[in-house]
Ligand code: ATP
């Protein structure tokens with residue numbers, strides 16, 4: 001049945017305790033695609049992409065993400081409900097169980113690396129239970145050349161066993177799934193979940209500890225691209241705010257869509273070798289580059305297809321978080337290698353479901369630091385049938401679940417870098433306009449792109465009071481005009497047609513900002529605190 005048994009295997013996994021599994025090493029993407037189909041673990045979409053279901057989990061599970069508390073991490077990690085401690089003993093025991101589980105399986109193993117800048121390169125070996133997870137690894141990490149593979153000596157290992165279920169009581173986990181980082185053994189152990197994002201975010205989290213602690217380099221949850229003039233732009237933001245969408249722009253070269261480092265040699269480098277885009281409501285017209293990247297080699301996750309393999313991107317039966325992963329080379333206009341100069345512009349993206357933040361505004365250095373520490377976006381949650389209300393969501397550094405150190409550490413580094421590089425920082429609301437969720441509408445992608453392009457082309461210089469207006473609540477500089485955008489869209493209050501409702505809602509949000517910032521007050525200078533909203537509800 002399984003012809004992969006005949007394929008040559010060229011590595012031993014004995015040092016991991018894997019002594020008798022059948023190892024498929026460094027298979028080509030075509031082979032992995034084929035094996036997935038043969039094993040009936042996926043279907044081929046009409047675009048040629050492989051479509052899989054990730055199983056019980058269709059997103060990350062932050063409550064099941066642990067860090068081993070040991071000599072390396074003890075004093076450095078910011079232990080909290082984000083960075084949950086795990087004992088070395090429990091880790092060793094669970095590791096042995098996972099290895100025993102994998103030992104009689106067909107395994108898919110890949111050597112690859114993270115960090116496009118070779119001074120920071122991290123060599124990784126990933127051991128997957130499923131062939132399509134290994135294709136994800138091919139897509140998302142950097143692919144070594146044959147030459148680079150010759151003396152490949154993996155520093156970190158990812159052990160990925162989606163079919164292994166932990167016994168919470170015995171194993172010390174919360175439930176049957178887990179993602180655990182061990183900095184002493186340099187292992188990311190992922191089990192009980194087939195969601196591929198856990199693999200990529202596991203390595204990201206490891207780098208978010210290693211780079212600042214050992215290499216004085218700032219890791220960032222952001223996308224990046226570079227213009228014809230060679231200037232780099234960064235886009236920070238929480239999930240769904242537009243990092244992937246806005247950085248993928250035919251007129252600019254893509255550096256990367258999610259994870260970057262900013263080093264001390266005035267450069268920004270991608271950690272990854274691929275993109276992981278949301279595909280909910282994807283359309284060829286609005287997002288042609290991402291649409292075009294969905295072809296043979298790409299993996300669609302949790303989408304619904306008809307009998308002919310045609311995907312219905314509007315169908316959220318399985319999840320809202322439908323995704324596609326593809327290697328960077330599926331995008332035409334990419335920067336090679338994935339490195340850019342110091343950024344000239346940084347965008348903080350937020351999907352403000354209250355609809356009160358301006359669609360674009362410029363931040364002072366204090367405001368930039370304040371908003372980076374706050375990491376605001378909004379979620380929309382149903383309360384009772386038919387009633388939906390925005391809920392503010394704050395995630396420090398626009399990526400708290402992946403940041404093992406205290407947020408102040410990353411914020412200090414970013415503030416210093418922003419100062420040294422003289423970068424301009426913009427707050428972009430890709431969320432609602434004309435009212436909150438339920439009343440207003442989502443900002444048109446076309447307008448957001450126009451605002452960003454205006455900044456990048458130098459058409460949004462805010463020089464005098466005629467050019468901008470200081471928002472009376474948030475204190476940010478709101479441009480009065482912008483090429484390609486109707487003027488009234490630029491002022492959220494104007495789009496509401498109800499001043500009282502607008503200010504009441506704006507104060508709701510500023511109160512949430514103030515409440516959230518309390519836990520950082522002890523770490524923030526007077527200057528950073530001044531960067532917060534100017535007015536609050538009484
Ligand atoms: P993640 O960290 O989970 O990868 P992300 O920041 O990369 O998230 P995107 O994948 O870019 O987020 O998702 C943004 C979603 O919002 C897309 O589905 C996009 O089509 C949609 N969208 C709608 N309006 C806008 C807008 N004005 N700007 C940006 N995205 C928009």
Ligand code: MN
Nearest residue numbers: 243244257276
């Ligand atoms: Mn993304």
